[in-house]
Amino acid sequence: xxxxxxxxxxxxxxxxxxxxxxxxxERRSGTSFMSPDTRAMQDEDTxxxxxxxxxxxEALWRRKAGVADKACADCHTDARVSMKGVAAHYPAFEKAFxxxxxxxxxxxLCRTNHQQATPLAYESHELLxxxxxxxxxxxxxxxxxxxxxxxxxxxxxxxxxxxxxxxxLNLGCANCxxxxxxxxxxxxxxxxxxxxxxxxxxxxxxSLGSLQRRLRACITxxxxxxxxxxSPELVALELYLMSxxxxxxxxxxxxxx
Amino acid sequence: xxxxxxxxxxxxxxxxxxxxxxxxxxIMETGYRHIASGEVVPRDIITSFTCRYxxxxxxxxxxxxxxxxxxxxxxxxxxxxxxxxxxxWIGDRGFSETASASILVE
Amino acid sequence: xxxxxxxxxxxxxxxxGGAAASGLVPIVTxxxxxxxxxxxxxxxxxxxxxxxxxxxxVKLDIPPLVENGNTVPMTVSVDSxxxxxxxxxxxxxxxxxxxxxxxGNFYLRPGAGRAQVSTRIRLADSQKxxxxxxxxxxxxxxxxxxxxxxxxxCTEEAI
Numbered sequence: 001x002x003x004x005x006x007x008x009x010x011x012x013x014x015x016x017x018x019x020x021x022x023x024x025x026e027r028r029s030g031t032s033f034m035s036p037d038t039r040a041m042q043d044e045d046t047x048x049x050x051x052x053x054x055x056x057x058e059a060l061w062r063r064k065a066g067v068a069d070k071a072c073a074d075c076h077t078d079a080r081v082s083m084k085g086v087a088a089h090y091p092a093f094e095k096a097f098x099x100x101x102x103x104x105x106x107x108x109l110c111r112t113n114h115q116q117a118t119p120l121a122y123e124s125h126e127l128l129x130x131x132x133x134x135x136x137x138x139x140x141x142x143x144x145x146x147x148x149x150x151x152x153x154x155x156x157x158x159x160x161x162x163x164x165x166x167x168x169l170n171l172g173c174a175n176c177x178x179x180x181x182x183x184x185x186x187x188x189x190x191x192x193x194x195x196x197x198x199x200x201x202x203x204x205x206x207s208l209g210s211l212q213r214r215l216r217a218c219i220t221x222x223x224x225x226x227x228x229x230x231s232p233e234l235v236a237l238e239l240y241l242m243s244x245x246x247x248x249x250x251x252x253x254x255x256x257x
Numbered sequence: 258x259x260x261x262x263x264x265x266x267x268x269x270x271x272x273x274x275x276x277x278x279x280x281x282x283x284i285m286e287t288g289y290r291h292i293a294s295g296e297v298v299p300r301d302i303i304t305s306f307t308c309r310y311x312x313x314x315x316x317x318x319x320x321x322x323x324x325x326x327x328x329x330x331x332x333x334x335x336x337x338x339x340x341x342x343x344x345x346w347i348g349d350r351g352f353s354e355t356a357s358a359s360i361l362v363e
Numbered sequence: 364x365x366x367x368x369x370x371x372x373x374x375x376x377x378x379x380g381g382a383a384a385s386g387l388v389p390i391v392t393x394x395x396x397x398x399x400x401x402x403x404x405x406x407x408x409x410x411x412x413x414x415x416x417x418x419x420x421v422k423l424d425i426p427p428l429v430e431n432g433n434t435v436p437m438t439v440s441v442d443s444x445x446x447x448x449x450x451x452x453x454x455x456x457x458x459x460x461x462x463x464x465x466x467g468n469f470y471l472r473p474g475a476g477r478a479q480v481s482t483r484i485r486l487a488d489s490q491k492x493x494x495x496x497x498x499x500x501x502x503x504x505x506x507x508x509x510x511x512x513x514x515x516x517c518t519e520e521a522i
Contacts, residue, residue, distance in 0.1 A: 034430065035426060035429075035430055037426055037430075037436045038430055040436075041434075041436065045262070046262050046263070046264035046278045046279075046280055047278065047280070047329060049280060049326075049327040049329070051262055051280070052260045052261075052262065052280065052282040052327060055260040055262065056260050056282075186513050186514065187428065187430070187513025187514075188430070188513070203430065203431035203433050203434040204431050204433060206284075206285075206325065206326035206327070206433050206434065207326070257430035257431045274475075274476030274477050287462070287485070289462045314472075315472050315474060315475070316469070316470065316471060316472070316475070317469075317470040318467055318468065318469045318470070318480075318482075319465075319467060319468040320467055321463065321465040321466055321467060322461075322462070322463065322485070323458060323461050323463070323465065323466040323467075323484050323485050323486075324466065324467055324482060324483070324484060324485070325433060325434040325435070325482075325483040325484055325485050326433070326434070328482065328483075329481070329482055329483050330480070330481070330482050331480065331481040331482075332469070332471070332475065332479070332480045332481075333475050333476050333477040333478075333479055334474060334475055334476060335474050335475070335476035337474075
């Protein structure tokens with residue numbers, strides 16, 4: 001993935017002192033920063049291109065896979081019931097590993113352990129479709145990620161990564177998303193980094209994409225080396241961001257510019 | 258098989274003007290992009306969309322690379338009788354997909 | 364609709380350095396070769412022939428400032444009774460600066476009841492978008508809108 005452009009004004013805000021976290025009462029979803037046109041695209045299922053992935057995910061949910069010749073539906077039956085609220089808890093602590101896993105990793109653990117199938121690649125159509133279908137079942141429900149005490153050290157790790165300056169522009173996530181969320185970068189609103197709608201359809205991507213893809217793009221944007229897909233750093237960042245969005249409603253599949 | 262989303266009201270009154278919304282899964286590769294080594298990514302788009310209402314063509318569109326990925330097209334029609342709307346998307350590399358939706362006209 | 368090569372990267376890094384020094388906000392747009400006004404008028408002539416194109420009757424709803432040029436919602440509607448002897452035959456949408464001037468052609472029947480189509484389009488740069496309607500009496504009517512396209516703050520190439 002190659003960066004073709006990023007706005008240099010990032011450097012101008014590099015000197016700003018770090019402010020405190022965004023107060024609860026001022027928290028906003030990325031939706032509230034969007035134009036009415038983009039919001040309309042998200043709000044209506046037939047207009048929302050992310051629903052194409054949800055539709056494919058529904059078909060995959062019922063398709064048998066792997067040596068075990070089992071479909072997701074064979075164990076979890078009706079996703080509309082069994083997956084309701086599930087995505088609102090991810091990333092979640094995985095006892096077997098002693099660390100958190102995100103929703104995509106959870107789907108792949110199910111594939112390898114129970115379906116005895118090969119894991120799906122990050123950003124593959126199938127993995128995005130399944131993640132979108134599962135997360136869609138939690139639409140409108142409040143995010144509850146991060147309430148598990150075992151996960152607390154990983155939330156803190158994610159927070160530190162969020163604050164940490166890095167890359168050629170020497171910026172941390174917080175320099176934009178905590179300190180300057182009410183401003184703009186060129187024509188684009190700087191949002192508060194509440195990942196309420198992943199996987200989401202980004203107009204820039206003309207596709208659905210995961211929160212890890214978004215994070216990697218942001219990290220490349222500050223001219224730092226992005227962490228690998230599935231790395232503990234990206235999961236920790238996902239975990240911190242989801243836990244700071246706790247209480248906000250899941251919007252999957254959201255639409256963003 | 259690529260997915261499509263169609264929005265046609267399930268029922269309507271005779272003479273009603275209804276809006277039909279269609280969303281088709283397709284990359285709409287323009288043919289104007291290059292990969293890092295400089296090679297052009299070949300064009301791969303939907304070139305034609307047609308809607309028939311009980312067999313009669315009521316709407317047709319020619320699409321160009323300037324139509325965004327996952328083409329979204331909406332239009333209107335007056336409903337006269339119960340029946341079926343059939344949708345067809347045709348494009349490069351032999352792309353050909355159909356979908357249909359029924360309406361009950363009272 | 365954007366392009367990437369080493370020149371672009373160097374140009375950009377240069378701009379980034381410049382902005383750090385001056386504090387200015389550069390808006391960087393990167394694009395392939397444009398269509399030309401001659402290509403646009405030729406594309407329009409292909410549709411209307413020698414007919415006179417008048418301004419009016421057509422309405423083009425498109426955001427004046429778009430959040431991302433890759434997906435721009437657009438609605439064209441035409442003031443027409445849509446009766447058997449007075450209706451809109453077709454709607455044609457063109458742009459000024461994409462690599463090619465055509466966006467879409469939409470063919471309607473009097474039974475449409477309402478002469479209105481919506482779709483989502485790509486705009487490689489800030490430019491004019493023109494919609495032309497052909498009525499059942501073979502007259503042509505048009506409207507043109509200016510759209511400002513800003514590049515997203517941080518973009519990545521899909522491939």
